[in-house]
Amino acid sequence: MGGAFFRAIGALGEPPMRRVVALSLALAVLSFAMLWLAIAALLYHTSLFEWRVMNWLVDLLGGLAVLGLTWLLFPAVVTLIMSFYLERVAAAVEATDYPERGPPRSQPLGEIVAVTLRLTMLTLLLNLLALPIYLLFPGINIFFFLALNGYLFGRGYFEVVALRRLDAGEARAVRNRFAGRIFLGGVVIAGLFALPLVNLVAPVIATAFMLHIFEALPRAPGASLWPRP
Numbered sequence: 001m002g003g004a005f006f007r008a009i010g011a012l013g014e015p016p017m018r019r020v021v022a023l024s025l026a027l028a029v030l031s032f033a034m035l036w037l038a039i040a041a042l043l044y045h046t047s048l049f050e051w052r053v054m055n056w057l058v059d060l061l062g063g064l065a066v067l068g069l070t071w072l073l074f075p076a077v078v079t080l081i082m083s084f085y086l087e088r089v090a091a092a093v094e095a096t097d098y099p100e101r102g103p104p105r106s107q108p109l110g111e112i113v114a115v116t117l118r119l120t121m122l123t124l125l126l127n128l129l130a131l132p133i134y135l136l137f138p139g140i141n142i143f144f145f146l147a148l149n150g151y152l153f154g155r156g157y158f159e160v161v162a163l164r165r166l167d168a169g170e171a172r173a174v175r176n177r178f179a180g181r182i183f184l185g186g187v188v189i190a191g192l193f194a195l196p197l198v199n200l201v202a203p204v205i206a207t208a209f210m211l212h213i214f215e216a217l218p219r220a221p222g223a224s225l226w227p228r229p
Contacts, residue, residue, distance in 0.1 A: 004212035016092040028200040031078040036070045075193040076123035083116040089207040104164035119156040154186020157210040
C-alpha cells in the first residue's frame with residue numbers, strides 16, 4: 001500500500017497529470033470558497049442545536065465554527081463537484097502506469113449520479129451526526145474522524161475506479177472481499193483531506209492511489225476478479 005501511495009504522489013508531476021492537477025486545484029478552491037460562504041450564511045440565520053449554550057458557543061466562536069464546518073464537509077462536497085472529472089484522473093494514471101489496459105466500460109449516467117449522490121449524502125449526514133463527538137471529545141475525535149471517513153472514502157473512491165471495469169455487482173463483491181485493504185486506503189485518503197493545502201489536491205491523489213490499490217488486488221486462484229483485455 002505504501003508503494004501505491006508514493007506512486008500516486010509521484011504521478012502529480014507527470015505531464016498527463018499536470019492539466020488535471022491544475023483544474024483540480026481550481027475546482028477545489030472554488031468549492032471551498034462556495035462552501036465557506038454557504039456555511040457562514042447558514043450559521044448566521046440558523047440555530048444548529050437545541051441546546052442554547054451550544055448555539056451561544058457557535059456564535060461566540062463565529063469564524064472558527066464556519067472554518068471548522070467547512071473543513072469537515074469539504075471532502076464530500078469537492079468529491080461531488082469533481083465526480084465526473086475524476087474519470088480523467090483514472091484515465092491519465094492508466095495511460096502512464098497501465099498502458100496495456102483496454103478502454104473502460106461505458107458507465108450509464110444514472111449509475112454515476114446514483115453512486116456519487118449516495119456517497120455525498122451519506123458522508124454529509126454521518127459527519128453532521130458525529131459533530132458532537134468532534135466537538136466534545138478531543139483526541140478521540142481524530143481517530144473517529146479517520147475511522148468514519150476512512151470507511152466512506154475507501155468505499156467511494158474504490159467505486160470511482162472499480163466501476164470503470166466492473167458492473168455494480170462485481171464491484172461490490174470485490175469490495176467485500178478486500179474490505180480491510182480498502183478501508184486502510186480510505187483512512188489514508190481521509191488523512192489527506194484533513195491536511196490544509198494538501199486537501200486541495202486530495203481528490204486527484206485519492207483516485208490515483210485507489211486505482212493502484214485496485215490494480216494490485218490479487219486474483220482468485222484459477223479465476224479473474226474482473227475482465228482483463
